[in-house]
Amino acid sequence: MGNETKRTTIYDIAVLAQASPSAVSAVLNGSWQKRRLSKSLAERVLRIAEQEGYAVNAQASLLRRERSHIIGMIVPKYDNRYFGHIAEQFEAMARDRNLFPVVTCTQRDPELEFEAAKELVSYQAECLISTGATDPDRISAFCKASGVQSINLDLPGTLAPSVISDNYSAARDLTHLIMDRCASDLGWTGPLRFVGGRREDHNTSARIAGFEAAHADRGIAIPEDHIMAQGYSAQTARLLLDDFTPDGPTGLFVNSTISLEGVVQWHAGLGEARTFVRYGCFDFDPFGSFLPGNVGMVEQDVGQMLKRAFELIGVKTGAKEATLVPCRLVKF
Amino acid sequence: MGNETKRTTIYDIAVLAQASPSAVSAVLNGSWQKRRLSKSLAERVLRIAEQEGYAVNAQASLLRRERSHIIGMIVPKYDNRYFGHIAEQFEAMARDRNLFPVVTCTQRDPELEFEAAKELVSYQAECLISTGATDPDRISAFCKASGVQSINLDLPGTLAPSVISDNYSAARDLTHLIMDRCASDLGWTGPLRFVGGRREDHNTSARIAGFEAAHADRGIAIPEDHIMAQGYSAQTARLLLDDFTPDGPTGLFVNSTISLEGVVQWHAGLGEARTFVRYGCFDFDPFGSFLPGNVGMVEQDVGQMLKRAFELIGVKTGAKEATLVPCRLVKF
């Protein structure tokens, strides 16, 4: 790597400005007034620093300072509207609060998740937000041992406070919406199918509970095979549905935009039967409203979730329960 | 912030293990064999480190080491398939190469872009990749002054090597595809409209050039008002199109998925005329193929672009020209 030009340090500038390194340091970090340095010295140092293209060595600076102002986040993926939004807003909100955000993407790999968490702790992050982590408690335990605060987002854990969507209520509402539309558009009342996700997942199971509650509200029984939660991928959704060619009106509850891709592929291949299908999706996509048959989507309130998460930062709560954030149901 | 438990250091462990800090350091960073420390000492230290939840202080470590292994990237947005993919793949590829990736999102704000670049340099990044930067040269100049390598991605600069999509060729191909479909589906041959982006942008202007070339290939003149490149947002696209109600067959070249949202909204509101419209989009979205009227999309080859970018890392090329990476045209 480029070794030609050694990075300029305060010592280099001190020589050029005929001042002491301490004075240079004070000028460059803005504490010169407090340290009663003259304006003329400050200006001289700043001019030279500019000329030399000086950039503080964050490692040296952070080593000495007591607070790092670094705040870390791990997310499973970026290439997904929901997590992309989370990462982006997190960075913006952190900057607003004068914190330095470091986000890292862990590809839904539990090992990488933990490694990344350790790395962020090594970088002296003051707080670590684990988003959609498969094993948030392992991370929380490690953070606690290092005296670093941790907060769970999107998926709850038991060792640190969690901020998650109110999956149950939103799923119940979405289910009702789909059933309403099946009734009004197709004149059909019957059990919907639940497609996508994994039963073991906290979020999926809460959504299934909401899905079941809505059916119970209407006194409709759900056949065992209507809950198809064997995985997230578009592939999986399509394969599960390939066996199913509706012989009459039907409705589907789709458990993520990823699964939705598979559902829409299946739907497009249905031919005439296509017009007798209605579905809704738990997750938002701007193109969702243009997909034929789609009656609505649940948009998780990323802004509120992060707001709550930031409120928890630096606060020592004994409370480890999850905060539920309501979702927005978008009807098409 | 949590100050209760001071972080464990090698000195703490040295006391517990009855060894010197140097020995502890060597064990923990894996150089103990080279330094001829005994296996028993190593095991003792590792056990204690584990118990104490030790995490190295990266700041202290990096301050002393000569290489940081940190590699930085700035991206304008995450909540967008293209940039999301870039960030995600970048992180994965960096890890594969034993580098520590730090990505930061700059919201298309030129000031923030530069600030973020400075911060990454402060963190001793060995190389900085500026993705879609509005002013890449300003960043390159700063990097050069600090002896840090910089590489431009997605948008070219003149002070550092650039890796960008072959916008011209892909736009030309996409334009031909749309015109072909207009001819075959609608029996119509005429100039398309170009919607979205900004003329001043390098990418948009290259795409307009390709768009014009395809028209020239067919001897079709483009009326001035058919190039509508006054901004990226969905809003802008919709407002521009609101004045336009096609009285016959038409075709559109849409310059990003963001603009596509606006186009699709407009399209959905057209009523019967809707069936006489065909469009294609420069950018990929998995739901694109389900949008009525959409005949194809250009998918930029993120994998190849990053591969090229990584090949440039650590290489001292005088060459500042841009590498063009071909795109994939997806036909529906």
Place this chain on the structure above:
DNA sequence: ATTCGATGCTCAATCGATTGAGCAAACTTG
């Protein structure tokens, strides 16, 4: 003329890990 408080700056210890140099003990070799 002495005392006092500003003013403007420098000294030197420090943060935690790394690393070249060096030292003692144990072990080989002739």
Place this chain on the structure above:
DNA sequence: CAAGTTTGCTCAATCGATTGAGCATCGAAT
């Protein structure tokens, strides 16, 4: 058994910035 080698470990300087303490100088007040 002396000389040389290997083994196992420690010392102390160092990376670059920060910061409490301290030291002159100067003008004002007594």
